Amino acid sequence: KIEKDKRELAKQHGMVRREVSGGEIAEEMEKERRTFQLNMCEYLIKVNEIKTKKGIDLLQNHIKHCSSQLNFFQECLNTTAKLKQFTEKLIPELQSMKIRQDEEKKQLCSLRDQLKTVLQLEQKEDPGNKQAGYTMHQLQGNKQYGTERSGTLFKKSDGLRKVWQKRKCTISHGYLTISHSMPNRPPAKLNLLTCQVKLNMDDKKCFDLVSHNRTYRFLAEDEQDCVAWVSVLSNSKEEALNMVFSKAQGGGESSQQELTQAIIQEVRGMPGNRECCDCSAPDPTWLSINLGILICIECSGIHREMGVHLSRIQSLSLDKLATSELLLARNISNSGFNSIMEANLPSFSLKPTVHSDMAFRKKFIISKYVEKKYAKRQPAAPCSSLPEAVKDKDIFSLLQAYAENVDLSEPVLAPLQEPGETILHLAVLLADRTSLHIVDFLVQNSRSLAKQTAEGNTPLHYCCSHNKPECLKLLLKAKANITITNEAGETALDVARRMRHPLCEELLLQAQNNQFNPNVHVEYEWWLGQDDMHESDEDLDEKVRS
Ligand SMILES: [Zn+2]
Structure with a gap:
């Protein structure tokens, strides 16, 4: 019925459909079947290829890998076998070496023990001999006797008769003074630095003092007295030696360094110098030598970038400064500098703080130092007054002209x-x-x-x-x-x-x-410790406002 309806519908639309014959259908079917078989074949080939790749190829590669590993291990085995031969040879050799060394050690130990007992015997026989033992250093005196002593000693005369002469002797400040028997003759004065003190081995009450040109032999009252004299002589000599060394190490340079440090201390205390000249960060430690101001490490980086023709930066703590680098710092100070260079700062918000970023700092520092934007302007042309400023030693007039x-x-x-x-x-x-x-x-x-x-x-x-x-x-x-x-x-x-x-x-x-050493010191009146040299912060603030 549906077929009928369809045909009706086709007729209505003027479409006439030809009936399809049975033979044609069979032919069509056959074609379709062959195409399907072809596709099936191709599919199976693909499946086969994949299987091969998955299984056989993989296994083949694996086998190759295994065999190469096998070769490697085989070689290792061969090498180890050779090594075994070597170690087997080595073991007996080492054993014999150890035996020989043990033998040697035994011999040395017995020798040492023999020597020790001999030495101990010697020392027991002569306990006083210890002091005369070999020593690399100067004779060390007993420190409790101090460095000064005065008293009488017997000195062996240097004439032919060799008699003991009673003499008053004094040790003080590295010298031994031996008074003469005749009071009107000047005493002999020996510089202990050029003398050697030696104990006498034969007589415990005697000691020798060897100077550059003769040997003095002294006799003390008793053994203890002798020890005291020898100790004081050694101590006094050591004291004199230390004095000389400390002078040699210190000398001119250390006093210059002390002066430099004193000036730096003074500079740190100058008005405004407890804060960075640019960003007010506390305790600035970098110095602009040509401007005489102190700045913090952040700002010092920007100063360096500007170049040495504008600001020459050195560290107060890290660099070895010379007095010539502190002349301007001692005379300008952060407050003095800013009283001119920031006199026309339109707003404090333009000035960086400790927390400002580098871009903000840089902008300000360029404006302040390169463009000199915020500097005080003077109504009159300052040219004619410059020689006056030089004559009056007026650094701020020069700074004003510079600004x-x-x-x-x-x-x-x-x-x-x-x-x-x-x-x-x-x-x-x-x-x-x-x-x-x-x-x-x-x-x-x-x-x-x-x-x-x-x-x-x-x-x-x-x-x-x-x-x-x-x-x-x-x-x-x-x-x-x-x-x-x-x-x-x-x-x-x-x-x-x-x-x-x-x-x-x-x-x-x-x-x-x-x-020429640019790290040079200069002779200058530094006015150290004279606070009235510069005005107080308040005074400078007044100046800025007026
Ligand atoms: Zn700063």
Whole structure:
């Protein structure tokens, strides 16, 4: 019925479907069957391949691996067998060696015991002999007798008659004084450092003192007295020796180091120096030598990045500083520096704190030091007042000019000696023990080391013609060019020689031979322990506000 309906439907749509014959169906079926068989075959081939790969190939590879391992173990076995032969040979050899060594040890031990008993016998026979035993060191005195003694001793005369003469003897401060029998004759004084004390083996009351040119033999009252004298002589000698050594080790250099440490202490106590000049971190330990300020380790990194022409950083605690590096620190201080360099800081929020990140710090430090953005501005042009600042040793006026980017290497209007002098020339001419920091500020920050006067003289020439060795040290430290000649064709060294200034000559020769030590100490009035030298923090704050 459904078939009928379908046919009806097809007729209605005008589609006439041809009846399919039985033969055609059989043919179609056959085709389908063959295709299926082909696919089946291909499928089975694939299955076969997979099985082979999974099983046979894997096993074959495994067998290869096993056989190679077998070979390896076989070789190991062979090697071990050889090793066994060796060890078997070695065992008896070692045994015989051990026997021989035991034999030797036995012989040595018996020899030692023999020697020991002999020695013990000797010592029992002569117990007093111990002191005279072989010793690498000086005779050690009994410390309880101290280093000073005075009393009478008998001294064997040095004449032909060899008699015992009674003498008053005194040991003190490394010397033995033997008074003369005649009171008007001066006593003999022996330096114990150049003497040897020796106990007398034959007479327990005697001892010898061997000096560089003769041997004194002394006789004490009794044995105990003799021990006391010998001990005090040894102790006094040791004391003198220690004194000499401590002096040799200390000497000039240690006093310079002590001075440097004292200055550093003073610098740490200066206004504002308990905090980093840039970020206020507590206890800054890095010093900008050319600016005379203390900064923390974080900020010091940025200062280094800016370059040594702007800030020259050294550690107060790690670097071995010389006094020449502390001239500006002793005179400027963080508060003094910021009273100029941060006078126009529009807001404290711009200033970094301990917690500020590097980018913020860097921005501030570049603005402060490179662009000098926050520096105090002076209404009048400061150029004309610069020579006055040098004469007045006014470091802050120089810093003010520096802050305003004034060219500090310009010739001054009223030179003292030759036209074309810079303020550095002037500072050298006027330099003394109290103004070296002015010279140092200009040496490090004015860029006028090579400036020549009309007669061709550099500040270096001025040092040599006016005998200013301390200024010369600062110039050489800053690597001033020593080969520049003046109009007369003279270098600074030539001038020093002509003027007979040996200190300047010596320093220049050192520089010429690359032997000048930049870690140099300078003679300067440091005003240590004088608090009124600088203003208190409050005073400087007042200054900033006004
Ligand atoms: Zn800092």
